[in-house]
Amino acid sequence: MSALEPDPPRVMVLDCPGLATSGRPAAQLFDQVLTAMTAFCPGVEAVEPGVCAFGARGPARYFGGEAALAGRITAAVADLGLESRVGVADGLFAARLAARAARADTDRPVLVIPPGRTAEFLAQQPVSVLAGQDSVGQGSVGQDRAGQDLAGLLTRLGLRTLGDLAALPARDVASRFGAAGETAHRLAQGLDTRPLAVRPPAEDLSVTQEFDPPEPLAEPVVFAAKALAERMHEGLAARGLACVRVQVRAISVDGRESRRLWRHDGLLSAAALADRVRWQLDGWRVPTDGGIAVLRLVPDQVVRATGHQLALWGETVVSDRVARAAMRVQAMLGHEAVLRPALGGGRDVSEQVSHVPFGEKREPRLAADPPWPGRIRGAAPGVVYPFAREADVTDEAGDTVTVTGRCALSAAPAWLAADGEPPLPVTGWAGPWPLSERWWDPAAARRRARFQLLTGDGRAWLAAVQDGRWLIEAGYW
């Protein structure tokens, strides 16, 4: 390497192989990993899900060496409950291979290739590493295929390691294998010059107002909230951003804190946001001797502002008046307390209506389209119990009516006693309608036989036998 060329970049790669199988949402978890990395280095490139890279030179000097830095990073990722491995080398390609070579299950899953010895490390690698390496073709799927083809071809030609490939003259490789071969040849030599595409560190867009002396009354806090909201909106607008939700945090003198997320969608004016602060403080019931010390507005889920489109058709536009009323109730009782029903499909009467918290997208949990064999047709019940009520259904002799696995009834039902109510004579009934759901999943499987029962007071009931117990699911009145 000539003295005129700059030193090759030292790149550190963090690989979290267990990300996809951790059982948690992978994208969110990886975002947490990236955020944790910014504590060590402000510019981090997300290479692919589970893999990120950054320039190691500066941070390594600060944290006392590459090995020490790598140790701190694996510890930080372990705090998130993830296993990880770290590789350091000259260039992204070699660093990724080093990270893959580091054993994740060992005590120190770190492999540092000393400066200048990257070519030596690469020479020992099999050519198969060129397959599935998006740094071969800078990321696109089509060229990844080219990398696989190339690796297979090189193996058949007897070039088993990257060292074998690197030993060939560059001109011959280029004429025989084309552009992909040329790139692979450069990589095999350790000449990986692609700069890292780092993402800028997340900016803190929250705004804070401290009250000194603490403010015992709600009104001045609400007034300050309006100015604070304007500041937050200016900060977001200057960057072309909007937030989906905003978190309002109020901290009292004695350190207690009220946090609540409010739907924003870039639609709330400063005055409207101040209203939310008022409702939140009303609902909090701060003791009067305390007072508010700090008010903080934190934009949550920041997205690019693309303008807001009003509903064209299909979805009713929620008027301001209704939205204010619903949000005031949410401020008193919580986000989940105000619901909007969405009609969908399902076999059970309770499944067919989904309840969506106000402010969220109103769509049913189960689509209405697929056929739902086994759903009870005919009149819909006016009363649908959120939790089925226990009941006793007996025959003329006073014995509980049972249903066999083949849906044979022990006797005709004669009396129905809902929990806590006197028994009613059964004057008509229909059933049993068997329903076997999710038989392939032992944990979720349910077998039920359902009945419609008519009682002497003119009311009708939807009851079911499950595991030998009678349950009332709905009432027709």
Next chain:
Amino acid sequence: MLPVLPALRELLPRGGLTRGSVVTVAEFGLLALALAAGASADGAWCGIAGVPEAGVLAASGLGLDAERTLLVPDPGPAWPQVVASLLDGCELVLLRPPAKAPPPGAKGAQGVQVRQRLEATLRRGRGVLLVVGDWPGAQVRLRVLTQGWTGLDDGHGRLRACCAQVMADGRGQAAVARTRWLWLPAEDGRVTAAEPMDIPVPDIPAADFESARRLRVVRVG
């Protein structure tokens, strides 16, 4: 005046729900949902508080628009404030006061105060409060006297329609009790007035066997 379904007009003194008034229904069920359905179908927002078991599917069959419905299944001890807030946004609020809270019908000063404050909010906002249960001073009170379902036999069939006798009384113009037979719901899920020949006869041995077998109505009380 908030509109109601055509079949219910004759039960109400002025053919609809007077804005700023309280209307009660003795028990929660299809009648309460049907009363709200007319206004909702006409474009009003409707709040349902304290009724976690409201059957929205049946309600939407009666005409209630699920898109313009807010549900507050558990308004908790602060229910008067919750209802007042809902009345700011909704033209009609269907409320069943929580059983544990001091009932608005209680003789105690607290119940009276809560009631009067809500009634004042109601008059300001020009909404209608539909209460399940008792509410002293309600302008109109409705209840189902008898009902009978068709379509079910011993061991087969399925529920198809329900013929119900509904009575309304109250104060002022509504002081004269009115009684109507309704299909609640009819076979298509809507509410229609029952023709005299549909009305079931009491289940006495000498009665017309055909309709008695079909309906099997038992008079309550």
